[in-house]
Amino acid sequence: MQEKDLYPIIFQRKSIRKYDLDPLDEDILKEIKDYLQTLKPLHKDIKIEFKILSPNAVIRRAMRKAPHYMAVFSEVKEGYLSNVGYMLQQMDLFFSANGLGSCWQGIPALKKEGLASSRLKFIILMPFGKPQEILHRTKTSQFKRKSLQEISDIKGADDLLETARLAPSARNAQEWFFTGNEHLIHAYYRKPSFISGFLIKKYPPMDVGISLYHLKLGAEHFGKETEFIFDNPEDNNLNDYEYVASLRLT
Ligand SMILES: Cc1cc2nc3c(=O)[nH]c(=O)nc-3n(C[C@H](O)[C@H](O)[C@H](O)COP(=O)(O)O)c2cc1C
Structure with a gap:
């Protein structure tokens, strides 16, 4: 995985909801964790944490299963929701740029063990993994x-x-x-x-x-x-x- 120019991905990305359920290789997960360290905040003074959780920690409700879930936790402070949007979108584009699928998901919840992974407030999930549907759009008319x-x-x-x-x-x-x-x-x-x-x-x-x-x-x-x-x-x-x-x- 590489730190690519994410600008062209804006014109290609789409929400991916069907995944290969095989977990990603450890070295890929390590690169994802490394990239998390480089995310830029919109508000520098708001504490935020990203955790990679297994599907066992997630109450999926009607959503299909994914092999991994990025869970975002944040301090509750003015601007915290826009800060979450700004930062997690960096991951959405990074996944798409590197051949992986992802989708913002507000519907699922976390089980107790998922909630216990941070002391901050749970905000939202982003499942990710190898896509089992076409990863990219080819024209902006498809948006x-x-x-x-x-x-x-x-x-x-x-x-x-x-x-x-x-x-x-x-x-x-x-x-x-x-x-x-x-x-x-x-x-x-x-x-x-x-x-x-x-x-x-x-x-x-x-x-x-x-x-x-x-x-x-x-x-x-x-x-x-x-x-x-x-x-x-x-x-x-x-x-x-x-x-x-x-x-x-x-
Ligand atoms: C904050 C947020 C929450 C979302 N929650 C869900 C969700 O719970 N389930 C789902 O299938 N899609 C969810 N989506 C994905 C949107 O439906 C999707 O981004 C939108 O329809 C545009 O489609 P595209 O991402 O393929 O361009 C969410 C998107 C955002 C930004």
């Missing part, structure tokens, strides 16, 4: 996504925003919105309604975190220096939206 006009009002940065548009999101809801300009992009999510908020409120900030990692990879691909800032401009009439972060490009 079921909203149009750029539906998710942003920024002009002149379509190639960059395309990376965020293609990001995965829970139930493919894509409740994100990007405003600002090509030098400073502010990221928001639509506030869930009272009822759906009760059921799924943890997902939209995580989804925006995922899209922000894609945006950062895109910006770097186009030769920009990037910096995240957390300062809601508040004058943009996005009343039904919650602010997550802004990406400065220079």
